Amino acid sequence: MSLAPYTCALDPETGTTIKIYLIKDVKNVETIRNNIINGVWKCAVIKPSLILDLFQIVVAANRAVLSEKTKSLVTKTVYSEILYNLSLSKNISQSLTKFGIEKDNSILVCFLVNDIGETEEIIKEIEGELCPLSDLSNFTNVKDIKSVYKLNNLKSDDNLLDVIVSKIVTKSFVSH
Template identity: 65%
Template structure:
């Protein structure tokens, strides 16, 4: 049984769609991490504890595919670019380690799909975990970790937090926090 993806259409010029899948209690995290690092798997795997809403990932993915189309990527792959775009830092290694998977048993798996290419059906069966609906994402989110990652510890309210986080993501090239 394949889980239902959360699908977001990205910039029309890129002809790319983002498909997101949420997993919990994943048993083969180390194998997944190795496959991504070695470039065997073409997807991004994100720590769901740092994601408030799928929109946050969609913004990062959209920036990544546009950068790929314009040949302005900062990282080597469009999937690493998604992680880089989620982060406040301009340090690629820090971005990948903060938002990418390490030993977490919960994963948010993201695929970039075009008319010619959709690898999700090949990769998803290899994930040894329980698929969850994306509507359960907030059960995995750690507001404390999100505020720390985006330097918002003095932000008292959680209202409007997604807007602030996305604003910080997209302005990191112009502002230093």
């Protein structure tokens, strides 16, 4: 059982790597929200209940860093862009509310690393229990995911991740 973060290189042109941690029983959610909203912390915090697979986050983050590189962010920061990209909504506030944390006590924390970052310091300030990422499925709510991505009529869950990723990728030019 590894508590190491999930790490993945994003588009090579950006020189960016994503690091994702899963934390449960978080006691200082309001402090975390405030630190992110006020720009004190450079990270995205995501509701794990709406994440079927980490690939979902990687795709959204890759789009975000590419948008940042081309100076075409829809939101104010690359981190809020990740949440925006995860959502089907083109309404920024709705996207941030749906995928960001509110009162949830389990969270996924996502960092974009271009160099040696402050990830470990931020993780130490989160009052909760670090979990292995293999436990993500214990936090996932497939019913909520299907609702958020408008997939309630899907007959089978076999290709659910493929459908979700396709919706994320085509968001900018298809209305779902």
